[in-house]
Amino acid sequence: MFSDATPGVPVEIGKNIxxxxxxxxxxxxxxxxxxxxxxxxxQMELQETFWSLGYGIAEDKYGVVWMFSHDDGRQ
Incomplete structure (x- = not known):
């Protein structure tokens, strides 16, 4: 799954996914x-949120932003 941009954040072409x-x-x-x-x-440490036991955001060395979310199927 991927998304294009966070609302209110300027879009930088090439880094908009x-x-x-x-x-x-x-x-x-x-x-x-x-x-x-x-x-x-x-960008955001992996941590527990109200929807996930683990959610965090990391940018790799190539500038790709990755959003990690734990889903154990109970929600």
């Missing part, structure tokens, strides 16, 4: 998130 990763495996998702953040930049 965010990739969403939704997983039921929080441990694996956390490892992938941390790997992307090592060479890139963490």
């Amino acid at each position: 965010n990739v969403a990763v939704v997983s039921d495996d929080l441990k694996k998702m956390t490892a992938e998130f941390n790997r992307l953040g090592q060479d890139g930049k963490i």
Whole structure:
């Protein structure tokens, strides 16, 4: 899944798509998130939210923004 831009944020051509990763495996998702953040930049730490046990945003070393969200199917 991907989205084009967050409301109110200027769109920079070439960086106007965010990739969403939704997983039921929080441990694996956390490892992938941390790997992307090592060479890139963490925009929002992976953390519990009202809709997810783990949600975070990381930008990889190529400038691609990744949104990670845990979904265990209970919602």
